[in-house]
Amino acid sequence: MSILAQDDDYLMSASVEPFKGGGTMKYLCLVYVEEKILNAMSRNERVAVSDESMAYCATLQNQGQLIAASPLHPVETATTVRVRDGKTTTTDGPFAETKEQLGGYLLIDVRDLNDAVRIASKFPAAQFGSIEVRPLKEGGCA
Secondary structure, eight states: OOSSOOGGGGOOOTTSOOOOTTTOEEEEEEEEEOHHHHHHSOHHHHHHHHHHHHHHHHHHHHTTOEEEEEEOOOGGGOEEEEEETTEEEEEESOSSOOSSEEEEEEEEEESSHHHHHHHHHHSGGGGTSEEEEEEOOOSSOO
16 A cells, blocks of 8 residues: 555545544644754743643643644654665665654544644644644555
């Protein structure tokens, strides 16, 4: 199964129950930030953003919308794994050089894309980074 789903992969037959949890759908919110922006913040500013993020996650958890969330270690701690012709290779760092780096994620369970976008827009990092919102294709493994 491919990691990247095609548009028509989301179409389900009537015999398959598309959503679980009473008509909700799971979305992965990928939080992208420029690490240099975070590194330029004072310690107090970083703590304030972290505290605000934790409080927002607690609110989502209390509302039954948050499944999981976590920040990631800095991009220089990443290892990229590739298998070509049966040979595994690893490379220090991310696969691609980009301006923004994946800094964390939220896995949410909400009614629809509008709710997911609303939640993403209120996440503190959206003020200086970006949040990519993608529906989960349940019932598979990558």
